[in-house]
Amino acid sequence: MRGKKCVYLALAVGLIMASMPSGIAQAESCPDVRVVFARGSGGERWVDKNYLEYKKTIEIKLVTTDLDYEFIDLDYPAIGIGVDDIGVAARAFFGAGEAYEFGESVKDGVKKLDKLINNSGCSKTKYVLGGYSQGAMVVSKALGSLRADRVIYAATFGDPKLYLPEGQGVMPAACRGGKLSDYRMYVPDCAAYKGLLGAYIPYEPEDFTGKVGTWCNKRDIFCSSHLSMSDHLAYVSENLYEDASRVIFDKITQYFGIENHISSPHDTAIVIDSTGSMASMIDEYKAEALRLATETLNSGGRVALYDYRDLDDPYEPVKHCGFNDCTLEILQEELQNITADGGGDTPESLLSASFKVMTDLEWKQGSTKSLVVLTDADFLSPDRDGMSFDEVVQLSKRIDPVNFYIITTPEYAEMYKALAEATDGKVVTDFDELSLLIDYIMSRYDSLPRVEEDDALEAKPSLTIDEVKQIGDGAMKVKFTTNGHKVLVALNERVLGIIEEPEVVIHGLTGVNENILTLIPLGDDVRGEAVSVELKLSGYGRSSSENEEVIPKAPNTGKFS
Numbered sequence: 001m002r003g004k005k006c007v008y009l010a011l012a013v014g015l016i017m018a019s020m021p022s023g024i025a026q027a028e029s030c031p032d033v034r035v036v037f038a039r040g041s042g043g044e045r046w047v048d049k050n051y052l053e054y055k056k057t058i059e060i061k062l063v064t065t066d067l068d069y070e071f072i073d074l075d076y077p078a079i080g081i082g083v084d085d086i087g088v089a090a091r092a093f094f095g096a097g098e099a100y101e102f103g104e105s106v107k108d109g110v111k112k113l114d115k116l117i118n119n120s121g122c123s124k125t126k127y128v129l130g131g132y133s134q135g136a137m138v139v140s141k142a143l144g145s146l147r148a149d150r151v152i153y154a155a156t157f158g159d160p161k162l163y164l165p166e167g168q169g170v171m172p173a174a175c176r177g178g179k180l181s182d183y184r185m186y187v188p189d190c191a192a193y194k195g196l197l198g199a200y201i202p203y204e205p206e207d208f209t210g211k212v213g214t215w216c217n218k219r220d221i222f223c224s225s226h227l228s229m230s231d232h233l234a235y236v237s238e239n240l241y242e243d244a245s246r247v248i249f250d251k252i253t254q255y256f257g258i259e260n261h262i263s264s265p266h267d268t269a270i271v272i273d274s275t276g277s278m279a280s281m282i283d284e285y286k287a288e289a290l291r292l293a294t295e296t297l298n299s300g301g302r303v304a305l306y307d308y309r310d311l312d313d314p315y316e317p318v319k320h321c322g323f324n325d326c327t328l329e330i331l332q333e334e335l336q337n338i339t340a341d342g343g344g345d346t347p348e349s350l351l352s353a354s355f356k357v358m359t360d361l362e363w364k365q366g367s368t369k370s371l372v373v374l375t376d377a378d379f380l381s382p383d384r385d386g387m388s389f390d391e392v393v394q395l396s397k398r399i400d401p402v403n404f405y406i407i408t409t410p411e412y413a414e415m416y417k418a419l420a421e422a423t424d425g426k427v428v429t430d431f432d433e434l435s436l437l438i439d440y441i442m443s444r445y446d447s448l449p450r451v452e453e454d455d456a457l458e459a460k461p462s463l464t465i466d467e468v469k470q471i472g473d474g475a476m477k478v479k480f481t482t483n484g485h486k487v488l489v490a491l492n493e494r495v496l497g498i499i500e501e502p503e504v505v506i507h508g509l510t511g512v513n514e515n516i517l518t519l520i521p522l523g524d525d526v527r528g529e530a531v532s533v534e535l536k537l538s539g540y541g542r543s544s545s546e547n548e549e550v551i552p553k554a555p556n557t558g559k560f561s
Contacts, residue, residue, distance in 0.1 A: 030122035031068035033152070033252060035059075038109055038135030040158070041102075042080030045073050050132040050157070053236045057245035058128070061262045065253070072116070076109035078134055102134070102494040109138030110145070118147050126255065128248055129154040132235060133222065136214075137161050137493075140200050148207040153251040155185075155244045156214045157235050160222040160493075163199035167192045167225070168529075170459070174451050177393070177422075185213040186243060188452040189224035191460070191526075196222045197493045198518065198530060213247055215240045218452075225460065225526050239366060243448050265367040266301030266442065267323060268292065269357050269402075273350075273375035274307040275343030282340045285374040288407065288434050292372060293331050295442055302326065304361055305334050308353035311384040313342045317353040323361055343377075350379035351387045358395050358402055368444045369402040370425075378412045379419075393422045400449045405441060407434065461521035461528040463487065468533055474510060476517075476535040479503040484521030484528060491517055498522070511537045 035058055039048040055071045062069050079101050117127050127150055131139035136159035143154060156162070164181055166174040167190065174180060175190035183204045204212040217238060219228035235241060246264050253260040270289045272278075278285070293303045302323040309315035320326075320334035354371060363369055382388045396402040404425040406416040416427045428437045461484030471477050480487070480502060489496045489504055492515065509515050515535040521528040 029070075030125050031070050032124070032256070033062070033067055033069040033126055033128060034072055034116075035062075035069060035128045036072045036074055036113070036116065036130070038074040038076065038113070038129075038131035038138040039078050040133030040135050041078060043078050043132075043135075045075065045078075048073070049236055050241070053241045054130050054132075054245075057242045058248055061245060061249040062252070064261050065256075065258055067252070067256065067258075074109060074112055074116075074135070074138070076112050076138065077105040078109070079105040103492050106134060106137050106141060106493070109135065110142040113138060113142045114145055117150050118145070120150070126150060126152050128152050128252065130157070130244070130248075131155075131159075132157040133160065133232065137197075137200075140203060143205050143208055143212070144200075148205075148211065151208070151211060152255050153248050154208065154212050155248060156212075157240060157244070158216060158220050158222050158232050159214060160195040160197040161200045162187075162192065162195040162214060162216060162223040163201050163203040164192050164194075171457065175453050175457060177390075177397075177453065180450055182210070183212040183214055184450055185215055185247060186240060186448045186450065187214065187216040187224070188218040188449055189216070189226065190451050190453055191225040191457055192216055192223060193225065194530060196488070196495070196520065196527070196530075197490060198532070211251075213244065215244055219525075221527070227522065227525055227527060240448075243366070260443070264444070265364065266296050266299060266370065266444075267304075267361070267363050267367040268296045268301060268370045268372060268441070269304045269306065269361060271317075271350075271353060271357055271371060271373045272305075272307045272338055273309070273348055273373070273377060274338050274340055275309045275313075275348060275377065276341050277343055277346075278376055279340040281376060282338070285407070286335045286338070288438075289372070289374060290332060290335060292438050292441070293326075294328060295438055297328055299442060301367070302364070303331060304357070305331055306353065306357050307338045308350065309342050309348060310380075311349040311352060315342060317349075317356050319357075319360060323364070346377050347380040348375065348377050349383050349385075350375065351381060351383040351389065351392050352385050354404070355387055355392050355395060358392075358399060363399055363402070366448070369400045370405060370441050370444070371396075371402050371423075372405045372407070372441070373416075374407045375412075376409050378415050389419070389422075393419070394453060396423045397449065397451070397453055403441075403444070405437060407437070458523065458526045460526055461485075461523045463519055463521040463528060463531050465519075465531060465533055468535070470538060471505070473539065474537065475505060475507045476509060476515075476537070477503060477505045478517060478519070478533060478535075480519060480531075482519075482521040482528075484523055486522045488520040488522055488527070489517070490520070491515065506535065509535060509537055511539075 037051045037054050039051050051073050129139050136156035139154055140156050166178055172191050216223035217231040219226035219231040221227045221229055222232050296303050303326045304322045305320040306317055308317040321330050401423050404420050404423040406427045410429045413427050413429045420427045463480055463482040465480050467479040469477050486498050486500050488498050516532055517535050518530050518532045520530045
């Protein structure tokens with residue numbers, strides 16, 4: 001039974017069940033895979049654009065398999081927040097006065113997801129999870145209680161509770177080439193640390209290692225360090241669901257042990273060392289270059305061809321054909337025009353050549369990018385023109401990254417290993433391994449950069465709490481000092497508004513609830529790290545007769561109540 005048949009079957013079963021007497025139990029259908037999505041705030045079930053895009057991008061790949069599957073738009077409130085534009089103006093309020101409804105909506109989603117997966121009678125059915133915005137919070141919060149053995153993968157988009165420890169500090173490790181969280185799939189902002197509403201820690205529970213991935217648009221106010229609401233609303237237009245679908249489909253095919261027939265578009269630059277010492281093996285290298293180019297072009301990708309020697313020869317890198325004109329016929333002809341000559345000393349000018357190649361070419365966004373070097377010599381570091389190893393690696397990462405694959409002789413394997421690892425590539429020294437390398441390159445699907453390093457970071461504003469004081473029954477005043485322009489105020493995971501005053505008063509609190517006030521300093525286009533404080537009330541006690549909850553009012557901006 002294929003996925004589309006599941007849809008028709010579900011409709012038929014629904015009609016039959018509606019006509020049957022109540023109390024007659026129905027057997028649960030058990031497909032191989034259930035693909036679940038938790039939509040964002042205010043999204044309408046089954047027609048929300050994020051759900052539809054998530055479904056479309058995955059289903060177009062699942063239909064190439066013989067797996068039975070079905071899609072589920074999680075039945076939870078996904079309560080609306082009232083506006084589509086948060087900006088940095090005082091007018092941007094998320095339904096002030098409804099602080100607790102948002103949290104209850106998330107809790108309800110977690111409960112429904114837990115029941116769907118943990119209590120399912122379908123032991124063979126595996127789950128793929130996705131969630132956007134509020135729905136991302138549902139997914140990431142639920143991971144701590146879900147059965148990991150039933151989940152193949154969980155993807156979050158624009159999660160207000162994202163946690164990336166490598167983004168902490170004035171100059172975060174992620175901005176300096178440091179180690180990235182393995183669940184960081186596409187988060188270009190190297191200063192992204194915690195989400196707008198805090199963070200779930202750990203974000204990837206131990207039993208979910210390798211099963212979690214997060215996508216955060218470059219300036220998304222909810223998960224990056226910036227303040228763009230438009231970026232938060234652009235996960236469909238920026239093709240981030242398509243990017244995630246490749247990761248998800250790869251996880252599905254790996255789990256079920258089936259062949260992945262879906263390949264992402266490839267941009268492959270082939271760079272050949274043409275010094276005299278290559279004379280004995282250059283024909284073999286050309287043959288492998290042609291085979292790789294053929295695989296790339298046949299899959300709908302693009303290729304480019306360069307050769308290089310040593311700047312001291314003198315010899316500048318030569319572009320034989322680029323991504324827009326390198327057909328298989330032209331590439332074959334240009335390969336014949338490359339001859340082994342010159343040289344004299346061993347190190348060659350690869351750093352300068354690779355920098356030129358990456359700068360010359362117009363890499364396509366969404367493609368998997370590879371730079372394949374064929375050489376029998378080591379490289380100068382720094383190069384004769386001053387080009388450094390770090391400059392080459394940084395350019396590679398800024399572009400996507402461009403993964404470096406080096407085909408060389410055994411004596412230089414260790415030297416090239418550092419360059420390959422820094423760009424998430426590989427080194428091959430045995431011709432027998434070349435076919436495996438080509439298969440590996442073609443199977444890569446990482447189409448968007450995990451992070452973009454940035455040396456020109458805007459300083460994040462900071463905030464410190466000066467005083468927390470109860471000023472009456474159910475009312476608390478909090479004074480603070482900040483070098484930010486404005487401060488975003490949230491209570492119990494609910495955004496209340498943005499203020500300019502150095503104090504905030506919250507009315508209508510009760511002792512029944514744990515009241516966590518969060519203040520986030522805002523700059524021109526960047527937000528600082530959140531500071532939270534618990535508002536503890538005196539004169540309140542828990543009582544079994546306390547059934548009614550008093551909803552806090554908005555901050556005392558003088559403009560809203």
